[in-house]
Amino acid sequence: MRTRTSEPKHTFSIYLPNYLYKKVVDKAGRGNIGTFIREVLEEKLITEEQNQKEQLRQQLIKGYQVQAKNKKLQKESRAMEEVQFEDLENE
Numbered sequence: 001m002r003t004r005t006s007e008p009k010h011t012f013s014i015y016l017p018n019y020l021y022k023k024v025v026d027k028a029g030r031g032n033i034g035t036f037i038r039e040v041l042e043e044k045l046i047t048e049e050q051n052q053k054e055q056l057r058q059q060l061i062k063g064y065q066v067q068a069k070n071k072k073l074q075k076e077s078r079a080m081e082e083v084q085f086e087d088l089e090n091e
Contacts, residue, residue: 014037024036024037
């Protein structure tokens with residue numbers, strides 16, 4: 001006996017303009033519309049997530065570059081490092 005575990009599923013209705021519905025049917029075939037729409041949504045959501053991660057990465061890089069160019073921050077950072085090294089030597 002085979003047991004099959006599956007994710008809970010939700011059914012919903014969407015309304016598409018005729019031109020878009022025809023494109024979906026042409027692309028997926030009548031019996032495969034649900035699968036096709038699920039795959040398109042998954043691809044879109046994954047792509048969006050990747051784009052958001054890349055945007056965050058670019059913002060972090062830009063922030064680090066700004067900090068690296070900031071002379072006042074560099075000076076404060078060197079001062080903190082010197083204090084930390086002195087603390088280590090005194091232990």
